[in-house]
Each structure stands twice: as structure tokens, then as C-alpha cells.
Amino acid sequence: MEQNKRTQIAELGEFGLIDKLTGAFAPRNRTTLRGVGDDAAVIAASRSEATLVSTDLLMEGIDFDLTYFPLKHLGYKTVTVGASDILAMNALPEQLLLSLGVSSKFSVEALQEFYEGVRLACEELNIDLAGGDTTASVTGLTVNVTAIGRARRSDIVYRNGAKPNDLICITGNLGAAYMGLQLLEREKRVLHDVENPEPQFAGHEYLLEKYLKPRARRDVIAALAEEKLRPTAMIDLSDGLASDLMQLCKASDCGARIYLERIPIARQTHQLAEEMHTDPVVAALNGGQDHELLFTVPLSMQEQVMRLGLVDVIGHITQPGTECYLVTPDGSDIRLKAQGFKEEI
Amino acid sequence: MEQNKRTQIAELGEFGLIDKLTGAFAPRNRTTLRGVGDDAAVIAASRSEATLVSTDLLMEGIDFDLTYFPLKHLGYKTVTVGASDILAMNALPEQLLLSLGVSSKFSVEALQEFYEGVRLACEELNIDLAGGDTTASVTGLTVNVTAIGRARRSDIVYRNGAKPNDLICITGNLGAAYMGLQLLEREKRVLHDVENPEPQFAGHEYLLEKYLKPRARRDVIAALAEEKLRPTAMIDLSDGLASDLMQLCKASDCGARIYLERIPIARQTHQLAEEMHTDPVVAALNGGQDHELLFTVPLSMQEQVMRLGLVDVIGHITQPGTECYLVTPDGSDIRLKAQGFKEEI
Numbered sequence: 001m002e003q004n005k006r007t008q009i010a011e012l013g014e015f016g017l018i019d020k021l022t023g024a025f026a027p028r029n030r031t032t033l034r035g036v037g038d039d040a041a042v043i044a045a046s047r048s049e050a051t052l053v054s055t056d057l058l059m060e061g062i063d064f065d066l067t068y069f070p071l072k073h074l075g076y077k078t079v080t081v082g083a084s085d086i087l088a089m090n091a092l093p094e095q096l097l098l099s100l101g102v103s104s105k106f107s108v109e110a111l112q113e114f115y116e117g118v119r120l121a122c123e124e125l126n127i128d129l130a131g132g133d134t135t136a137s138v139t140g141l142t143v144n145v146t147a148i149g150r151a152r153r154s155d156i157v158y159r160n161g162a163k164p165n166d167l168i169c170i171t172g173n174l175g176a177a178y179m180g181l182q183l184l185e186r187e188k189r190v191l192h193d194v195e196n197p198e199p200q201f202a203g204h205e206y207l208l209e210k211y212l213k214p215r216a217r218r219d220v221i222a223a224l225a226e227e228k229l230r231p232t233a234m235i236d237l238s239d240g241l242a243s244d245l246m247q248l249c250k251a252s253d254c255g256a257r258i259y260l261e262r263i264p265i266a267r268q269t270h271q272l273a274e275e276m277h278t279d280p281v282v283a284a285l286n287g288g289q290d291h292e293l294l295f296t297v298p299l300s301m302q303e304q305v306m307r308l309g310l311v312d313v314i315g316h317i318t319q320p321g322t323e324c325y326l327v328t329p330d331g332s333d334i335r336l337k338a339q340g341f342k343e344e345i
Numbered sequence: 346m347e348q349n350k351r352t353q354i355a356e357l358g359e360f361g362l363i364d365k366l367t368g369a370f371a372p373r374n375r376t377t378l379r380g381v382g383d384d385a386a387v388i389a390a391s392r393s394e395a396t397l398v399s400t401d402l403l404m405e406g407i408d409f410d411l412t413y414f415p416l417k418h419l420g421y422k423t424v425t426v427g428a429s430d431i432l433a434m435n436a437l438p439e440q441l442l443l444s445l446g447v448s449s450k451f452s453v454e455a456l457q458e459f460y461e462g463v464r465l466a467c468e469e470l471n472i473d474l475a476g477g478d479t480t481a482s483v484t485g486l487t488v489n490v491t492a493i494g495r496a497r498r499s500d501i502v503y504r505n506g507a508k509p510n511d512l513i514c515i516t517g518n519l520g521a522a523y524m525g526l527q528l529l530e531r532e533k534r535v536l537h538d539v540e541n542p543e544p545q546f547a548g549h550e551y552l553l554e555k556y557l558k559p560r561a562r563r564d565v566i567a568a569l570a571e572e573k574l575r576p577t578a579m580i581d582l583s584d585g586l587a588s589d590l591m592q593l594c595k596a597s598d599c600g601a602r603i604y605l606e607r608i609p610i611a612r613q614t615h616q617l618a619e620e621m622h623t624d625p626v627v628a629a630l631n632g633g634q635d636h637e638l639l640f641t642v643p644l645s646m647q648e649q650v651m652r653l654g655l656v657d658v659i660g661h662i663t664q665p666g667t668e669c670y671l672v673t674p675d676g677s678d679i680r681l682k683a684q685g686f687k688e689e690i
């Protein structure tokens with residue numbers, strides 16, 4: 001007997017799945033300037049301007065664990081997640097819509113804490129909470145954030161504009177959020193059946209903040225505008241450097257070479273990684289949730305981009321048909337592989 | 346010892362909750378023309394046009410039951426839910442962003458069915474799928490739909506424009522979706538431990554379609570534009586006539602009188618309600634999920650609006666300070682009360 005075909009989602013991975021599901025959709029409205037396949041959809045506003053819209057779903061038990069994630073921080077981080085998608089298009093986020101699915105275990109006061117974090121982040125980023133939806137949930141908390149931004153059409157930076165020899169720039173440092181998460185998970189395990197748990201976080205505050213309360217890099221986008229520097233391509237670092245760089249290269253039809261010793265990793269990340277017998281480079285490459293920006297600029301802009309004082313150049317773009325490689329200090333090339341969703345599900 | 350205050354969400358209800366949570370947010374960007382409190386956020390596009398954005402969260406076990414909800418229909422209905430919010434602003438939806446949270450119980454083929462329904466509805470409504478997010482989920486399916494539309498600023502209809510003596514108009518008929526749901530729930534209970542269940546749906550196809558595959562009323566918005574008829578206020582009928590009318594009246598600072606015998610209820614709704622010993626008027630008032638439109642027009646437009654052939658006039662708006670009443674055939678007034686969220690949680 002024939003059975004209906006049943007393909008596991010994990011066989012395709014997140015990006016394969018999205019390609020498969022959305023392949024049949026071709027834009028039909030002339031206001032749809034860019035649809036699926038970038039950090040945000042780009043919609044014509046006026047002749048010269050565009051509205052950018054992104055959506056992100058955060059689910060309890062997958063994207064956050066309320067055992068150690070304070071609701072106020074979760075509200076703050078929700079805004080960061082949404083805002084980062086808009087910033088990664090070289091645009092400024094201006095509005096936010098929030099959908100909340102809440103089970104009866106949450107009190108009004110708990111939700112107020114969440115919204116207090118939302119308010120804080122919105123204030124810092126000059127974003128308006130402009131709508132939302134609240135529904136019941138069988139178990140746990142579900143959050144969806146729709147972020148809306150605005151830019152001159154000519155200022156928008158897509159994932160697909162990188163050219164051979166462009167420099168690959170990274171803001172901030174990588175792997176810290178991942179190590180913060182590892183620390184929280186370790187303390188949760190250790191203190192599982194301790195009555196008055198006293199988690200050991202001393203000296204690791206920076207990592208915890210990078211995981212629990214990351215800041216969206218509005219400052220970087222503002223600085224780029226100030227310096228009249230327009231990247232050729234850009235992406236939000238949410239899935240990990242390896243995955244996000246490969247996404248950018250795939251969209252731009254090119255390869256990349258990045259240099260291991262140039263990847264910015266914080267001292268605290270190194271310290272905890274050593275203590276936990278983890279490789280900090282793996283944390284940087286695959287950890288994700290850094291919410292820093294990865295962008296490319298023409299070689300000719302090297303001096304100008306370094307003068308910002310906000311980025312590290314970690315490598316360069318290579319010809320179409322090439323792959324993405326990590327070059328180690330001893331000169332060997334390691335081909336990058338994407339991690340992420342495939343493991344989660 | 347003092348305890349932290351813990352208020353149950355049900356004590357406030359959905360609208361009380363939203364007021365409490367979003368009260369501290371005042372718009373700061375001049376592009377935010379309308380924030381929380383209508384079917385969609387209104388964002389300045391150009392001097393004369395605006396972009397409308399809405400968000401809706403649908404959760405398995407709360408908003409749908411996959412025991413009897415085919416995934417293809419769920420995809421279709423998701424688009425209807427999103428599109429209706431934009432239509433209710435007297436605007437046309439043009440783009441859609443979809444977030445999906447999926448547990449490992451779903452195969453790629455199952456998700457393809459869902460997207461097939463999305464594609465169908467998008468085609469009918471001329472909407473582009475322009476982005477989304479896919480994440481894992483611990484259990485079940487979570488769907489968030491962000492709908493984006495466009496309108497001339499002067500064409501947009503808000504909830505708050507109803508004036509005393511305006512006529513209250515309803516498209517289609519009410520209560521059918523609710524009765525469709527009751528039927529599906531009944532068959533689920535009855536056939537709970539039957540090996541080869543054969544649910545009895547004969548004669549009730551219309552009700553099932555209104556629940557499982559409701560159409561967004563793009564035709565109504567197009568007809569209003571054709572006739573150059575601009576309602577004074579409008580709302581999507583998603584929570585039930587009573588709740589939605591009260592929302593509109595609260596926003597417009599007025600009351601209403603609607604007449605029981607004028608509420609459009611389909612023959613099939615009456616039939617099943619009788620069979621199930623339910624009051625069809627209660628289904629129409631509190632059932633929800635009709636995704637029809639409720640709008641008000643000045644008395645002077647009565648003839649014009651009736652000529653559309655798409656609406657029933659069920660009552661009129663009353664002075665500020667008055668409440669919302671249902672007038673029964675014997676002339677008695679029943680004050681309307683909102684149902685919905687409060688009972689769900």
C-alpha cells in the first residue's frame with residue numbers, strides 16, 4: 001500500500017523549508033518592492049521612500065526559558081529582535097506591533113513587566129507601539145513582533161549587493177549572547193533541586209546582558225548615515241556568523257573568506273568558554289542572537305569605515321561560484337556550514 | 346507578610362488588558378498617524394497616502410482545532426483574518442507576512458497544504474506574501490499574520506467617526522461561523538472513540554464554509570469605492586456583533602440601537618440552532634469569527650447604501666452618553682454586553 005509522503009522539516013532546514021513553501025508566490029502588486037528573502041519586506045511608500053516591515057515569532061521553551069529570563073528583559077529583547085531587522089536594511093524602525101499569546105499562568109502584573117521592558121527599548125530606539133493582538137494560549141507565552149521602518153529607497157541596503165573584494169565588517173563582538181545562554185542553562189541544571197538557589201553569575205554580567213538584554217545597533221545605522229557611508233549588503237546577526245554570512249553570500253551570488261583571528265570576541269566570552277571547555281570561535285560562528293550587524297563595503301571605503309570606531313573588518317567577499325571559508329592562523333581554510341534551525345526542531 | 350499582587354487576566358478582559366498594558370505609550374514619530382485602538386495601525390506613506398498594518402495571532406487549541414480544521418483551510422482563513430483588518434479601514438490589503446511556529450509533528454507536506462490555502466486566498470484578494478519567520482515550537486502550530494495595506498489618507502475609515510443618527514450597516518449574515526464551529530465540536534465529541542468516524546455534515550455545508558473558509562469582504566470595499574460611499578466608521582466583525590459594535594461606539598463616544606428582527610441570519614444558521622437548541626440571535630451577537638464588516642453611514646446615504654445590495658441596515662447610532670441596546674420585536678430594550686476573550690482564558 002502506498003503511503004502519503006511525510007518529509008521531516010529537519011531534512012530541509014529553515015531556509016530550505018522557506019524556499020519550498022514560498023516558491024510558488026510571485027509578487028503581483030507594484031508596491032511590493034522586495035518580498036521574501038531579506039531581513040524585511042520593502043514596500044513602496046512614495047516615489048522616493050519605502051516602508052519596511054519584518055516579523056519575528058518568539059516561543060517559550062524554544063526561544064526563551066522563563067525559568068531565568070525576566071519578563072522585563074524579554075520585552076526589551078523582543079523590541080531589539082524586531083528593530084534589528086529594520087536596521088539591517090539601513091533603515092530606522094519607527095513602529096512596532098506586538099502579538100501576545102498568554103496562558104492563564106500569567107498575571108496582569110507579569111504582562112505589565114513585559115510591557116515595561118518594551119517601553120524602555122522603544123524609548124531608547126524612538127519607536128512607537130502602534131498596535132497588536134492579545135489571545136489566550138494553551139500553555140506558555142508566545143510573542144510575535146512586527147517592526148516597521150522607513151527609508152529613502154536609494155538608502156536601503158539589501159542582502160544581495162555584495163561584490164567581490166568588498167570588505168566584510170562586523171559590529172560589536174560575537175558569541176557573548178551564546179555564552180550567556182550557556183551560563184544560564186548551566187546554573188539552571190546545577191540548581192535544579194536546590195531550595196534557595198544562588199546562581200553564580202559574578203564576573204559574567206556582560207554575557208548575561210548580551211543574551212538577556214541586547215541592544216539594537218541603531219547607533220551604527222545613524223553613524224553610517226552621518227558619514228554618508230552606504231554598505232553594499234547587510235544582514236542582522238541573529239542566526240550566527242556562519243549562517244548569516246552564508247545567507248548574504250547566497251543572496252549576492254558570491255563567496256567569502258573570513259579570518260579567524262579577526263573575529264571580535266570579548267574577553268568575558270573567552271574566559272567563560274575556557275571555564276566551560278567550549279570553543280569561543282564556535283560560539284561566535286554558530287551561537288547566534290548577537291543582534292550585531294554584518295555588512296560589506298567596497299575596499300575603497302576601508303579607511304572611512306574604520307574611522308567609525310564601531311566595526312571590525314574580518315575578511316572579504318570572493319568571486320561568484322566560490323564558497324565561504326574561515327581561514328585559520330596557520331593558513332588552512334575551513335569551509336563554513338550553517339547551523340541553527342535544523343538542530344532545534 | 347505582604348504578597349505581590351496577582352491580578353488574573355480574566356478580571357480585566359481583553360480590552361481592559363490592552364488599555365492597561367499600552368496606556369503608557371504615546372506616539373512620538375510623526376509618521377504614526379494612528380496607533381493602538383483600531384483594526385490596523387496607520388502609518389504615513391506620502392503626503393496623501395498611508396500604509397496600514399495589522400497583526401493577528403492564531404494558536405492551536407485556542408483559535409483552531411486541527412482535529413477537524415484542514416490545514417489548507419487554515420491557511421486560507423489566516424489570510425482572511427489578516428485581510429479583514431485592512432479592509433475594515435476602507436483600504437485594500439496588498440502584502441502579508443506570515444510567522445509560523447511548528448512542532449516536529451508537522452511534516453513538510455502538511456505545511457505545504459497550509460501554504461496552498463494561503464496562496465489561494467492571496468490570489469483571490471490580490472495579496473503578495475512578502476516575508477515571514479519560521480521557528481520551532483514545543484507543541485502545536487502557531488500562526489501570526491501581519492497584513493499590510495494602502496489607502497489615500499482621506500479614504501481611511503476609523504472606528505471613531507460614527508455620529509448620532511448614522512445608520513448601522515452589516516454585510517453578509519451573522520452567526521453562521523459560530524454554528525459551523527458548534528457542529529464541528531459536536532461531531533468531534535460524538536465520534537470521539539468511533540473507529541471509522543463518519544461525521545454528519547449534510548445540509549450544513551454553508552455553515553462549515555463560513556467557519557473554515559470565510560471570505561474577506563474585498564468586494565464590499567471595492568463596491569463602496571465604486572459608489573464613492575465613505576462610511577463614517579467601520580470595524581471587522583471578528584469578536585461578535587455585540588462586542589464589535591460596543592468597540593465602535595466606545596471609540597466614537599456614542600451609543601446604538603439595533604433591532605433584533607433586522608439582524609441578518611442565514612436559514613441554515615436558524616436550522617442548526619433549532620436542532621441544537623441554541624438561540625441563533627445569541628450566535629449572531631456573541632459568536633464572532635464572521636469576518637463581515639460593520640459600518641455606519643449618514644442617514645442621507647440610506648438609499649445609496651441599500652442600492653449596493655450588499656448590506657442590511659440593522660439600527661442607528663445614538664447620542665454620546667447612551668449605551669448599546671438590542672430592541673426586541675415586542676419593543677423591549679436589552680442592553681448589550683461584550684463576550685469573548687474573558688470566557689476563553
